[in-house]
Amino acid sequence: MTVAPRHTGASLARAVPPRERLDRDGEAVVLVGTSVVRLSALAVLVLDTCSSAETTVDDLTTVLVGRFGLPGDGAGGDAAAATLEVLRALTAEGLVELLDVDAGTT
Numbered sequence: 001m002t003v004a005p006r007h008t009g010a011s012l013a014r015a016v017p018p019r020e021r022l023d024r025d026g027e028a029v030v031l032v033g034t035s036v037v038r039l040s041a042l043a044v045l046v047l048d049t050c051s052s053a054e055t056t057v058d059d060l061t062t063v064l065v066g067r068f069g070l071p072g073d074g075a076g077g078d079a080a081a082a083t084l085e086v087l088r089a090l091t092a093e094g095l096v097e098l099l100d101v102d103a104g105t106t
Contacts, residue, residue, distance in 0.1 A: 012099040013087050015050040032094045
C-alpha cells in the first residue's frame, strides 16, 4: 500500500521529550510541564518514530498507515491530512515540533 506524498505546510516532525513517561498496554501517560497527558497508541507511535531523528511527515504517514490502516470517514480517507492533524494536536500539547524546511521555520 502506498500513500501519495503531498505538501502539508510542515515537512519535518521532531518529538519533544516529556519530563516523565509511563507506558502501559501500548498507550502512555506523560508529564509535560505541570500537565499530565494521556496518549493513545497512535500518538505513542508518532512520538517514538520522531524521537530519534527529525522525521518527514510523508514518512510518518507511511508508518501510521502501515500500522493502523487508512483513516476512516472522519478524515475523508486522507492519510496525510490525518497525520498532520495528529501532529498539530501533539504540537499543541508541547510534545512535537513541526518544521517547514522550505521556509526554515517551526
